[in-house]
Amino acid sequence: MMSASTPLPLRVAIIGAGQVADKVHASYYATRTDLQMVAVMDSRLDQAQAFAERHAIAGAYQDLRLMLQEAKPDIVSVCSPNRFHFEHVMAALAAGCHVMCEKPPAMTPEQADQMRLAARKAGKVLAYDFHHRFALDAQLLREAVLDGTFGEIYVTRAQALRRCGVPGWGAFTNKSLQGGGPLIDIGIHMLDVAMYVLGFPAVKRVTAHSFQKLGTTKYRGQFGEWDPKSYTVEDALFGTIEFCNGGILRLDTSFALNIREQSIMNVSFCGEKAGATLFPAHIYDDVGGELQTILSRDEADDQRHLRSMDAFVRHVMGEPVMIADAEQGLVVQQLVAALYQSAETRESVELC
Template sequence: MKKVAIIGAGQVAEKVHAAYYLTRTADLELVAVVDPDEKRGADFATQNGFARSYVDAGTMFATEKPDLVSICTPNRFHFDNVMTALRHGAAVMCEKPPAMTANEARMMRDFAAEKGLTLAYDFHHRFATDMTEVKRAYLDGVLGEVYVTKAKALRRSGVPGWGSFTNKALQGGGPLIDIGIHMLDAAMYVLDFPKVKKVTAKMFQKIGTKKSEGTFGTWDPTKYDVEDAVFAFIEFENGGLLELETSFVLQMKDKAVLNVEFFGDEAGATLFPAEVYTDQAGELVTLLKRDVADEERHVKSMEAFVNRALGADVMVADAEQGYQIQRLIEAIYESAEKGESVYL
């Protein structure tokens, strides 16, 4: 039996991490949860089948010696908790983003490699069946040369009304680092992480400081210090272009858009649900189509992490890829803040 602990007793910890670990009690022992709020941690442990709760991670590691650890804290605390877990010999599943800076993500990657431990990030969208089918089409050459990719994670009125999502000091940013990062990873994963040449971006804060209510609840506009929306162009060394659009609030027609489009010289594709198509004499011909997008992404992501930590040779969103994504996020914010392109 391998021992499992969770650091951070919030919503994602309960609905994703604890929910999956509870399905693996035949080979996993749920030993502890850590949260600075003693009551919240104790309640979480009781409600989700964990034996004990702690307010201090160091005490938990010294006492429980877990083999697998999930990091579900606000983004600002990812780095310290991941490094502590690795230092104590635990495999780690960390919520996105990897860290607050690219340098932190690089240090996490290097330390995991030094310790010979699994460090994975919960970029769960890449585990959808849709993703597998589109990536196969890309690798098999069905799309030909993909020269433009458009990734969108847009909400018309979707500021999270809970947690610390509007607090830049705790989160590092707004929609880019919360939802845009998922579609950025999805696009980069399908494209096999091509080398980046240049990043150009623009971000806006126009609505979140005026409004106070949306689809996901209410927030205090006087404490809203993240961006409303980000628009970025990522140029690859191979000549390809990736456009990324992401927003919490944006005066758009659709309530939300979460998808990636690939434009190749032989065919095009969209991810959610998966569809591959081409033009023949002016008529659209569908080469592959799923009617409904795969919704088991979180489960498959957690399953891959646990199985990888137990020795299986399976794909995870690993530490190197996490670093590459964090590096792009940092470059996008840097370009938007400076008003100029950033070369990598």
């Protein structure tokens, strides 16, 4: 029996009973004795019930407000489709819960800003699962930026590219549900980690071009089949973010692009003193025409999802650890919106 001095576990509820909720959120929460998963909600009740059975969760719901009212969670994970992030986060905050939300924060910067303000008003933690910034590689490069290893970084290149990697499941090809394609799905991850390493410099201008050439003509790739007739997102987007300090960030992202590699997920940084690639972390410079390695990390790092979840929970419990917070989530959402706007209008978007 728990003693009177032992605090009760924090109660956790999960919204969305899909793969990321299963493999990341529930799997992490199950490792902690100071947390108890008490409820799961999904628009498909049978899926919520199956999820609850797998993870020994008492309550399975189809109605969000009923779940929040009956289960009374302290923490909520939002793992629903992008279109519903705003609604679900706002409801959880209104119920007095701390929230971990999958990316992207929302569908628009206006929604992300309302979420930020609601979390501040409620005095609750709102974090986003931009897990790549929690890789050891990202931490090493961020420290190198802070200690001046690179000097001024004036060119950054972020790539999230697939040759033919259109997701054959879920709503990833549906713009009305997702808000976009590869930019808002995989490109946003490399955008966030690049901005994190750089220290979120102020942005002056954004320019972008997008293309839809392959997703509406092909139907099968490395992640299964999709319907080209209902493919409404971009195949690829290429953008340039200009910073107020004079530097630039090039972002290239695709679901389908005729490149040699099957997939590229990486960021490179070029500074006046040294350069680096992120995954795995390598820092180098040139001495007399010869490459000189300053730092090299070759180990695979598969724990970034775990570190992201762990940082959120530790932050909820009062530890001053880094999280992908609501302020930075808003900045990333603003950049995504500006990239899409520029690609649609073929004009630069001024942000300062």
